[in-house]
Amino acid sequence: MTKRLSRVMGSFLVLILLSSCWDAVNIEERGFIIGMAIDLSEDGKKDGEYQLTLTNQFAVPPGLGTPSQGGSGGDKGFMNISSSGTSLYAIAQDLANQTNKMPFFEHLKVVIVSEEVAAIPELFANVMDVFIRNRDTRRGIKVIIAKGKAMDILNIQPENEQVPARYINKILENSLSKTGEMKPVKVGDIHEFLLLRNSFVLSEVSSDGTKLHFEGGSVYKGSDNKVIGSLNKQDMLGYELITGQAVQGPIVFTYKDKLTAYSIREANSKVKIKVTDPENIDIHVTIKLEGEIQETFGKVIIQDKGVIQALEKEISNKVTEIANQSIEKAQQEIGADIFNFSENLHRHHYKIWKKINQDWDHGENYFSKSNINVTVKTEVRSDGVVDESKNKTIEE
Amino acid sequence: MKSFKNGDEKISVNELMIAIPSMVIGVGILSLPRVIAVETIGSDGWIALAIAGIATVLMVWLMAKLAASFPHQPFFSYASLIVSKPVAKVMTFIFAILFIGVAAYDIRVLGHTSQQYLFDHTPVEVVSLSFLLVVVYAVAGSRAGLFRLNMLFLPLIIFILLFVLVVNLKWIDVSNLLPVFKTDIKGYLKAVHTSSLSYIGISIVLFYMAFVDRPHKAPKAAMIGMSIPIILYILGYLFCIMVFGHAATSHLLFPTIDLAKRVELPGAILERIEAVFFVVWTMGVFTTTVMAFDIAILALRSVFKRIKKMTLVLFLSPTMYYLSMVPNDSSQITIFGDILGNITVIFSFTTTIVLIVIAKIRGVGSNDKKTK
Incomplete structure (x- = not known):
């Protein structure tokens, strides 16, 4: 009797432990964030804290049909959502509530920071902290500075690519073969520079609605903790x-x-x-x-x-x-x-x-x-x- | 419970050789590059790893030599011969407690790290408990099975570790290794101390030697086995420094995981190589925990001869689980690990040396060698 009972108990234990996963999120329910833009909000400074606006670019798979299918039917392959607040993490959580999807950062490719944000002492380093600290974000994420609003860069409508962040990522990868345009700086590199308080150069871009333009570089000075100048x-x-x-x-x-x-x-x-x-x-x-x-x-x-x-x-x-x-x-x-x-x-x-x-x-x-x-x-x-x-x- | 019938309790010299790296490669490998880097400058950490490594290899050799001079005798019986029964009892008992601690620590770190990187919402208690159940399953069976499991797992672990390093070749910057030899003596000493903690677990040699079929060949095999983790650790450390630079390495909580995450190969499957890395890491921790548990049982049973193995397993697993849940947060886990590591290293080193010295003075064991 006890033998049978223990077998039944054992089976139940196995059933409970093996049948499901606490953290299971179906792939349709994940919101793949592929690009992020960080701006200074219009409210400026409130209660001594800078108000930031975070724009997430989600990939929307139904809009990403293969060209041969032609079935994408004018759907956009992406969706930009913005929200404001002081802590980037809090904003990201807030954004998650606005969509029906769980934000998923592992496929994040580019982070665009506006020059306004970068020019405020400490703020750029604080913003980067989220990307360095978070376990989902990779150290290979490319970081660029936007002349003007960073949000606008994520709204580029490239003619041959459906998702702006992917387009920007490709351009950054190809920029190696051009002069005057630099290798994109990655989150991992920035971590090193910030730790050593070294100065470094980030590439600066602007957009005209359909294309990305390289403006040169922004110089981040380690000892001042901010961007202090630019290079043509x-x-x-x-x-x-x-x-x-x-x-x-x-x-x-x-x-x-x-x-x-x-x-x-x-x-x-x-x-x-x-x-x-x-x-x-x-x-x-x-x-x-x-x-x-x-x-x-x-x-x-x-x-x-x-x-x-x-x-x-x-x-x-x-x-x-x-x-x-x-x-x-x-x-x-x-x-x-x-x-x-x-x-x-x-x-x-x-x-x-x-x-x-x-x-x-x-x-x-x-x-x-x-x-x-x-x-x-x-x-x-x-x-x-x-x-x-x-x-x-x-x-x- | 019936024991595994074909499981013959003798192990070969090669199995002992494999058991040592399986025991040593465990939870520490993830944070090792950081803890070494913070104490040293530039790439100097590898020297500390090598020095501690050489010392450990020597220690392993001494342990194997000591145990081999009493062929086919368990630790408790040759320790009693050398330093009387009561003292040997205390020694064996302390070893058992230390290995219970090691197993508990491994269970907790595995749960904690998996929760950090893999399961957001699963409570750490559940992750640890599931892991412990698998460990109990392995321990409850035959000992020979464990050694075969090591044989199966270790090549895979080494292969994946080396693979992670090779695919990172694209990102290395050799100039990150500079400056060299700038660490002061104090820094080296601290780093040697830290690295020696990552080589704990070698005292399994004292216990497993009783099962080795040809003990006289074991000391050499044990040394070869011990050099595997040393080489892997040094390679891993140098790669971390070359890929991330010294400053970033000393501030990444788990540089080895980041090394796996850094990989970006064409083809989306290889972009998430850290998943595979986690699998082999879990296997590495599993073999460590199982062997620690097994040694604890072995040691306790040699002191309390009448207790059955299964009774001990059923008594020890809740104890370990309770112990593993004592630390509250990551900093307490680190303190737990440090204290445990220090005691284990000091205790196993001094015990071995004391036993060897007394055996020499009293001339015990030499007879056995001559008769062989």
Whole structure:
């Protein structure tokens, strides 16, 4: 009898423990959030706390029909919902109540923060905290700054893609092959920068309703805890070349007064810092470029002796100029170590770094006082498939 | 309950070799890179892991050597030979209590972490209880079955861990390893101490040696077994530093999980590799908990010879469950783990050394070696 009873009890226990899951959420009931935009609410500051507006972009699967089916019938593939409040988490919960779906953050791809929010001290870091802390959000989420309202970026109506956030994500991924547009910064990177109180650059975008435009970069200064300036596209190119990001794309320069386009295939940079005492910091940046001539308005015959060398020299001069401009802007105008030289000091000159860590790009400001030299080594690999595309006599 | 008929209670040397890494790889692997990184600078943490690792390998060798000089004798009987019966009783009893603590700690951490990452609404008590029931099922059966389970699980665990590392190759930045050798002595000592806590559980050698069929080959096998987790830990640590940088690693609660989450391979299935990672981690914790439970039973039964195995299982599992629910929040769990780890390390190291020294002085055990 007891044996039978224990068997029955055992079966019930198994039934209870194995039959269902506390946390089961059917996939139809999940709201997949793929993009988020964070703005300052129109109420501005209330009771000493900034009022934020959070816009979530949900993917709406019925609108995402495959093109061949053509059955999507004008449905939008996404839905934007906004709400305001002080704590992002509270707003997100509030938004969850407005839809019939459980918000699900694991597929979140991009977070767009408006420049207003980023310019208020501490606020950007506080906003990022949610994304760093939450276990559902990945460290690979891309973060960009919006010129104007961040909400508008999520309302872009791209012609070939149904979901704006996906479109933005794709563009950010492809931007690697263009100059002046930067690698998107990810939540994980921001976590590191914020921990080390380093300065960094976020890409800045704007929209015209159907397309995304790169405006350049926003400089976040670690010691001020806010965005304090911006870089234009030219500065961004210099910044990318100096930091050795995988830049690919054209550099336009003049050779014998004619426009010529050089395309970078491979770029890398080496930073060497020579330092004896904090007052004398010499930073040598060597940029190496490899690429080919893509277009010329003049006549370039590379087979001629010395032409390649002359071209290389022109390109080097042009690039040095660009890099020096960025450096000057960073050192004098903005006063923030966007090139992350402090990390290099930390790694290679630990003792000195410990001394000047607190006064690097603020306080004593050793960064602005340091000497930065740029050397550029250019190689022109080829000039396309022809040596001459037009007859010389027409030109002259 | 009838015991498993074909389960022959002898284990091979290889099974012992596998049991050690199965025991060592447990709950600690998730937070290990952080706790090491906070004490050190740059990538120096691996040195601490290696030093503590070498010390532990040596310790394992000593334990195996000690146990092998009394072939086929359980811990209690050779300890009684060396340091009289009452002292041996106390030692065995303390070991049993420590292993009960280890099992309870593992049950709680598993419940806590799964609740954090996997089940939002399921109470931690329920997760832990379900886990404990599976553990009880495994312990109630034959001991040889446990060793076969280890043989089955460990290759999978190692494979998935290495896979997570390999797919992260895309994200590594070797320059994150700099600066090197900048930690001061104090930092190293602290880190060595912390890393030694992640190698606890090796004292299973003292107990399981009685079942090994060819004890004289065991010390070498035990050392090889012990080096597996050390290599895995060092690799995992270096990858965390290279992927996240030192600063972020020292502030991520579970860097190893984030390493698994960092993976973004084309094809949506591999975007959630942390799910697979959680599965193997649970397997790792499972083998640890089961062996800790088993040792506790083994130790108690050698002291109280008349108690049946099943009675002990039925008495110990509620005790463990109660113990595991004592800490209230994550910080108390950490304190629980730290205290337990420290006591276990100190107690098993001193016991082993004391036993070896006294055995040498009194000349016990040497006879057995000669007759072999």
